[in-house]
Amino acid sequence: MKQLDLKKDSTRKLFFRYLLPSISATLVTSIYILADSIMIGKGVGPEGIAALNIVLPLFTLFFGTGLLFGVGGSVLMSIANGSNDSLLGKQYFTTSVLSVTFISIFLLIIMQLGFKPILYFLGATDVTFTLASEYGRTLVAGAPVFMFSALLQAFIRNDKDPNLSMIGVITGGVTNIILDYIFIYIFHWGMFGGAIATVIGSSITCLILIVHFFKKTNQLKLVKNGFSMKRFSKVVTSGLASFLIEISNGIVTFLFNIQLVKYIGDIGITVYSIIANSSFIVMSLANGVAQASQPILAINFGAGERKRVDEVKHLGFITTTIIGSIIVALGALFPGVITGLFVHATDEILSLAIPAIRMYILAFLFMNLNIFISGYFQAVMKPQYAMGVNLLRGLILGSAFVLILPLFIGANGIWISMPIVETISFAVALALNYKMKKVI
Structure with missing residues (x-):
């Protein structure tokens, strides 16, 4: 297969060449949790899916840390x-690579030592604690795997091998689904079965991604004296927006859980877990478009090809808008089907889920656009803009x-709350984009 030339090939050809592998990879990544949610919801019951939702902020922390260094480092590499x-x-x-290694070990130790108070802090009640603990302890044990999965996906995609990234994530996701069924329905392992299936699936993804390092085209190599605090700082600054997308979702999930217990009860968390899992799918599609664009945007930005950068941005914006519009329509028309x-x-x-989904679903159109614009800002070295949009969406307005x-x-x-938050954030993102165009 002809090697891609990200600085000369047609931007449309490159964008759609990267789009399917990128969306497939990000979509299947969300299936790790989605499959657990469906299997646990059906096999364990509403209390199980509520318990899973309480633990989800930990997963977003682990995966978000991988994206922090994966997206941040790979954009700078490109x-x-x-x-x-x-x-x-x-x-x-x-x-x-070295940063994720040390941070994963640190988080693993801290969370194993303080697991019980962390779980109660995240919103566990006497009803959900035991189930959340069964899932959470296994999830925490797999923290390094989740981080390296996110890290390697980003670097390998930016090293012109998007298909391997897609194959690795899809294989791991399919394995996770199969093992979910076996462990939960046949072995009756319940919450533990769902968690161990997720860890095994992510481990298989990492093993497949490692194949890239044995290819002749591989440019990802560890070098002597490659680590420095200056480069660490630049990677963190570049990737912070991607981290904030993930961690903000975890924080908002945490706040939703607290508020729903207060205003509705555990059934409120059950309904929100349905919405949160649907949101994972929507976010994965938006992230897929953003990640398909980033390698092309970054390398052309580095080469000073501003016209090509604008062409890719335009393609990504239109694609994201179409995807978001379709999802909003489906959610508004079939909320009962989604719940089932x-x-x-x-x-x-159903009496709680149907109106809740129809209200919340309005957030998805602007959420998609905010994620894409944030990815664009990262790729053209405006990480402060990306960070600002994501801070606004999650930690400030969302909270x-x-x-x-x-x-x-x-x-x-x-x-x-979230439709209002995403709409305001989108207006701010457009203003920042206009300001950047005037400067550049």
Whole structure:
């Protein structure tokens, strides 16, 4: 197969060449948790899926840390390669790998020692603690695997091997689904079965991704004296927006869980877990478009090809808008069907889930666009803009609205908070994009 030339081949050809592998990889990554949710919801019951949702912020922390160094380091590597400085690119790779190694060990130790108070802090109750603990302890044990899966996907995709990234993630995801069924329905391992299936699936993904390092085209090499605090700082700054997307989702999930227990009870967390898992799918599609664009954007930005950068941005924006519009329409038309995918939908669950989904689903159109624009800002070395948008979406407006709106309009304020947050954040993202165009 002809080697891709990211600086000369047609931008449309390159974008769609990267799009399917990127979306497939990010989509299947979300299936690791989605499959657990469906299998646990059907096999363990509503309490099981509620317990799973309590533990999800830990998964977002692990995967987000991998993205922090994966996306941050690989974007800088691509820009360095675009400027014909391959040694600097390898140094960014070395810095990223060593950083994830040490951080994964640190998090593993801290969370094993303080697991019980962490779980109660995340919203576990006497009803959900035992189930959440069964899943959570295994999930924490797999933290290094989740981090390296995210790290390697980003670097291998930016090293012009998007198909291997796709194959690795799809194989791991399919394995996870099969093992979920075996462990939960045949072995009756319950929450532990779902968690161990997720860890095994991610481990297989990592093993497949390692194949890239034995290819002749591989440019990802660890170099002596490759780590430096200066490069560490640059990688963190570059990748912080991707980390904030993941960690903000974890924080918002945590706040939703706390508010839903307060205003509705455990059934509220069950319904939100359905919405949160649907949101994982939507985010994975948006991240897929952003990640398909990033290698092309970064290397052309590094080469000074501004026209090609604008062409890729335009393609990504249109693609993301179409995807978001279709999803919003499906969610508004078939909320009962979506609910039935995850749990045995009782009248009590449906009476809460259907209006909740129809309110929350409005967030997905602008959420998709915010994720894409954030990825664009990262690729063209405006990480402060990407970080600002994601801080606004998650930690600032997301936290504020989910806490404040219910005081005035009750539980509906929880469901409607995110559409308002994403709309405001999109307006800010457009303003930053306009400002950047005027400067550049």
